Amino acid sequence: MKHFRITLQYDGSRYDGWQKQGNTENTIQGRIEALLAKLFEQQIEIQGSGRTDAGVHALGQVASFSVQTDIGPAKVMERMNTFLPKDIIVTDCRLTDARFHARLNAKRKTYIYRVVTGNVRPVFGRQYVLWHSDTLDTDKMRKAAECLVGEHDFKSFLGNRHYKKSTIRTIENITITEEIIKAGEAEFPEIKLAFTGNGFLPNMVRILTGTLLEIGEGVRNPEDMESILTGCDRALAGSTAPAHGLTLLKVEY
């Protein structure tokens, strides 16, 4: 039995998220398991580091699976990449320990949410950024983000009412950076929100982003974030930012 750890990139635009669910095969996990079943002529279950929502992208999703095979990781990666659809690719494949579990062993994950501001709608890369034509006050957003860092109950930022597990997570770091992206003669101001933590609740990064955007717009005050957090009530937080602006950047073990 060999144990493989793979790193994946995917454009989530046309998928129903990572996680296989019931009859829908249109998930990243479903596509990969279907491919592995063909390649190895047996049913193989893969463990992802975590789910990504429908429409969310990944630059460094990690998954693990075990299979009885003679072929090594380079060949597994090559064969997978030959048959994967054009919006999914394996960028790394290595042998790992039988005890390795992509979700349970993950120490740290980083998500980035990209926002293009300014009055010109971006055309290139539009699938991966949110266009937000209003100006955003990033100083206010940074100030509001401060109180989120650390171990907290993030129930206010939980998008699933039926979630039964602990809603306590640790955010190690939130950085909000600005950059001007040149595309030909045109310039697109981009704000990048990076969230690093030991794990994130369903929709948590998108609700955090939606709330920070409302603070950046001036609809809410930076000081409000503390009471939103401590209130432990989804109704207190802002809206869920659209999925397509979000990318799982990396998973650390």
Add this chain to the structure above:
Amino acid sequence: MKHFRITLQYDGSRYDGWQKQGNTENTIQGRIEALLAKLFEQQIEIQGSGRTDAGVHALGQVASFSVQTDIGPAKVMERMNTFLPKDIIVTDCRLTDARFHARLNAKRKTYIYRVVTGNVRPVFGRQYVLWHSDTLDTDKMRKAAECLVGEHDFKSFLGNRHYKKSTIRTIENITITEEIIKAGEAEFPEIKLAFTGNGFLPNMVRILTGTLLEIGEGVRNPEDMESILTGCDRALAGSTAPAHGLTLLKVEY
């Protein structure tokens, strides 16, 4: 009568190129003229700096049109951008002289052709680059490109057999640069071919690129380029590189 000069970006993936042709409305020019007809309630013809092939993109296409209107360029741009499809955008709009003609007055155009090499197929931005997994010898490509610079008859690189006009053009500059594009933990080696000239024949940049790629692969020798050029015969040159790797970067006046 007001005379407008607009700069456009478009993702050419789903269009039949720039030029309006017969019944097909699925061209960039067709879409823009249809929109202008609605906005100004009259038929308006636009002049592009030149055609781009089906599937070719633009970061800086320039076009001009004239219309009897009270509204100014900022408003024209705003209105156009509100109604243009998500893969077309106006990045600049200004008033110009009645004598200005986007095609006839163009002094210089720059096209870029992007190639990603390496064994990992790119997922993000795959719509705008050619993936070429074999290694390319860029020194050989640069050497071959030297003899193309200057005023020449580029008939060998003409993709349209029924073309009746002069096939003499001046290439001012061809640069071939290499860069490693980081995407998450993965690295994608990218080769960028930039062609600047006073004008290009139908398919010329794509046939030049196809020929240079064959030289980079070692299928042809750099020394062969001179005889391909002077032979004035399409059969001597290499294949036409796929449209989706090509972008019209800018037009200078």
